[in-house]
Amino acid sequence: MSAKPITNEISAPASxxxxxxxAASPDAMTQxxxxxxxxxxxxxxxxxxxxxxxxxxxxxVVVWELISTFRQRINPQLExxxxxxxxxxxxxxxxxxxxxxxTHIFDSLKRVLMAVGTATMLGVxxxxxxxxxxRFRNVVDPLLEFIRPIPPLAWxxxxxxxxxxxxxxxxxxxxxAAFFPVVLNSxxxxxxxxxxxxxxxxxxxxxxWTLFSTVVLPAALPQIFTGMRIGLGIGWMALVAGELVAxxxxxxxxxxNARTLFRSDYILLGMVMIGALGLVLDYLMRQAARLAMPxxxxx
Amino acid sequence: xxxxxIQGVSKVHFSIKGEPLLALLDVTLQVEQNExxxxxxxxxxxxxxxxxxxxxxxxxxxxxxxxxxxLITEPGWERAVVFQEYALFPWYTTVENVRYGLxxxxxxxxxxxxxxxxxxxxVGLRGFESRYPRxxxxxxxxxxxxxxxxxxxxxxxxxxxxxxxLDIQTREYMQDELLKIWQSEPKTVIFITHSIDEAxxxxxxxxIMGPRPGRIEEIKTVDFERPRDPTDPTVVRLAAEVxxxxxxxxxxxxxxxxx
Numbered sequence: 001m002s003a004k005p006i007t008n009e010i011s012a013p014a015s016x017x018x019x020x021x022x023a024a025s026p027d028a029m030t031q032x033x034x035x036x037x038x039x040x041x042x043x044x045x046x047x048x049x050x051x052x053x054x055x056x057x058x059x060x061v062v063v064w065e066l067i068s069t070f071r072q073r074i075n076p077q078l079e080x081x082x083x084x085x086x087x088x089x090x091x092x093x094x095x096x097x098x099x100x101x102x103t104h105i106f107d108s109l110k111r112v113l114m115a116v117g118t119a120t121m122l123g124v125x126x127x128x129x130x131x132x133x134x135r136f137r138n139v140v141d142p143l144l145e146f147i148r149p150i151p152p153l154a155w156x157x158x159x160x161x162x163x164x165x166x167x168x169x170x171x172x173x174x175x176x177a178a179f180f181p182v183v184l185n186s187x188x189x190x191x192x193x194x195x196x197x198x199x200x201x202x203x204x205x206x207x208x209w210t211l212f213s214t215v216v217l218p219a220a221l222p223q224i225f226t227g228m229r230i231g232l233g234i235g236w237m238a239l240v241a242g243e244l245v246a247x248x249x250x251x252x253x254x255x256x257n258a259r260t261l262f263r264s265d266y267i268l269l270g271m272v273m274i275g276a277l278g279l280v281l282d283y284l285m286r287q288a289a290r291l292a293m294p295x296x297x298x299x
Numbered sequence: 300x301x302x303x304x305i306q307g308v309s310k311v312h313f314s315i316k317g318e319p320l321l322a323l324l325d326v327t328l329q330v331e332q333n334e335x336x337x338x339x340x341x342x343x344x345x346x347x348x349x350x351x352x353x354x355x356x357x358x359x360x361x362x363x364x365x366x367x368x369x370l371i372t373e374p375g376w377e378r379a380v381v382f383q384e385y386a387l388f389p390w391y392t393t394v395e396n397v398r399y400g401l402x403x404x405x406x407x408x409x410x411x412x413x414x415x416x417x418x419x420x421x422v423g424l425r426g427f428e429s430r431y432p433r434x435x436x437x438x439x440x441x442x443x444x445x446x447x448x449x450x451x452x453x454x455x456x457x458x459x460x461x462x463x464x465l466d467i468q469t470r471e472y473m474q475d476e477l478l479k480i481w482q483s484e485p486k487t488v489i490f491i492t493h494s495i496d497e498a499x500x501x502x503x504x505x506x507i508m509g510p511r512p513g514r515i516e517e518i519k520t521v522d523f524e525r526p527r528d529p530t531d532p533t534v535v536r537l538a539a540e541v542x543x544x545x546x547x548x549x550x551x552x553x554x555x556x557x558x
Contacts, residue, residue: 196386199356202374204451205403214399218390295390295431 061085083265088272091265100254105273108239108250111167112281115174116228116235119182123231124224127186132216137187144183152177152238156245170242170250177238178231185227189220222296225289232285236278300368301329302487303336303353303455308362310348310513321512322348326362328506328515330455333485337498337505339541341549345513346491350459353489354380367454376400379448383460385440387432393419393443394428400451418446421480438469445477455487462497474500478525495541499534500527507541509548516548 041049068084079087095101130137152173163169193216201215243252251270258266290297310323323345330336338346351357352364355374364371366378379400387396394415401411419425422442432440441461448456461477462470478501481488492498498505502521509516519541527534 194386196382196384197388199354199374200380200382200386200388201399202356203354203376203378203380204400204447205376206399210403215388218388221390293390295433 080262080264083268087265088268091263091269095266095269101269101273104249104251104254104270105277107167108243108252108274109277111170111250112174112232112235112239114167115171115239116178116232118171119175119178119231119235120228123179123182123227124186127183127224127227128190128212128216128220130183131187131190131192131220132212137191144180148180153241153245156242160246165246166248170239170247173242174235174238178235181230181234182224182227185223185230186220189223189227190216192223193219218293221293222289225285225292229282229285232281233278236274236281240274300365302332302334302367303328303330303489304365305329305349305353306363306365308349308352308359308364310345310352310357311360312348323352323359324512324514326513326515328518330487330489330504333487335481335488335490335501335503337490337492337502338508339492339495339498339505340508340513341510341545342493343513344508344510346508347459348513349508350380350457350489350491353455354378354457376404376451377454378457379451379453381441381444381448381456381458381461383463385432385437385444387440387443387447389432392429392431393424393435396432396443397446397450399447404451414450418450421449421483422446423476436469437465438473441465441473442476445480449480449484449486453486455489458488458490460491460493463493470497475526477501482525495538495545496529499538499541500529505541507545517544 040046064082065084065086068079068082068087071082072079072084083091092101126140130140155173155176156169159169159172163172197215197219198211201211206214239250240252240255243250244256247253251274255267255270258264258270305326305328308323308326309321312320312322314320326345326349338349340346348357352359353366353371355371355378358372369377371378388399391399397415397418398411401414406414419428422445424439424442424446427435427439432443435443445461462473465473474497490498490501495505499521505519505521506515507517507519508514519537521537523531523533529535
């Protein structure tokens, strides 16, 4: 045996396999990784894969069209029960030409955004305060839990007495619907902050407001956004209910008005618009969350 | 007065049923300026409670704790903590995490930048400045955490099993790195671990704690040259001695505690 000193360091063998040497440079590593994954799909396959998730929706529309036209052939009067998608499209054209569709959409959007905006401005601070301070929570909780189970729709008669028929009354109903999910999610977000993060903040010198703004608020942000998304969804439902009962305009009003006129194509158009706008609003909300929380992407 | 002075500290915790439990009984110890002081012991011996008291997260039921002659009443940057699970702010990048305490201290922007740059270099994280914690490996996260704690220039650095969550190779590497940092910028360190080998490799002194009630059993001085070879006979002997002693302790505890 040679008198080779024993050290803790692992010495490299005299000759290494060539693949390992190649793997040492980042460029070669990227190439190696690229050579291991299968080649990308041809263009037409990629287009097909993109369409794939819409197939069921397209099939749904096609089947709807077929059923409607089939029933119409048996008895033309049945068309009013379920107008086909093509009839909904021509109804949209009709209302666009008369310039009323955008007015209804604009009025409904305006009410929802005002109500959810107010619910956010009041609900997020309240929820965070409740989540952060158990003492405050104990005081506010009974009142909140008493009001929460009352459906927003039960407020309609009283709210008409208070505000009359109009924007304020409908905004109030939507606000009630959106407020509680916003409060409860903000509360949970602030209450469930990792206690070690709070300790880390404290031991690095953060107190009160700085601790809140640099630790509690960002930690609760994902939950706050969840609350806003739920609030927006529920608010959208309450909007239609509110407008169905009493409103001078809006998509809910449009649906109710079409009912008295026996225009089921307008009714369906209103429903489709509500669905599509709800989808768009939720998408925008998720994009806003992505922008506000770059560290949270892909989770 | 020593840099860290713990006098007659007892701490009562309460179980979920409300029964009082003696987490610490009459702990007295002193740690000198720039000493690397480890506390070892089996789980449940109260070593983390002791660290929480030093950090100011909890208050002692009896006794007093002083750091740098000041009575501990609340958490503060002069006793920065490195946590086992890193406790990095997920919404801040490496730079923002390290800068956090400096901002709270109200240093000038230029001074903050200088210190952040220095400590990121010291822990070897150049090139990862703008990564978020979840884009870093466990070892790198703990480096950020160490840089964040050192940057505020604490009078004592508290480390709560900082390497326990790392794999064994990374752990040994981080131990070497920590020693290098400590030797280049001496600092009082209180290091909690359940690994006797780790404590002997790193420390000037090792306090051994026993459970039920949590108490200091013995304080060993380790005065071998660093870096310490874990296969060196004197190191092996000391480690074996401590381990044997702890085994004996656990055995006796088992004898006295009804199953």
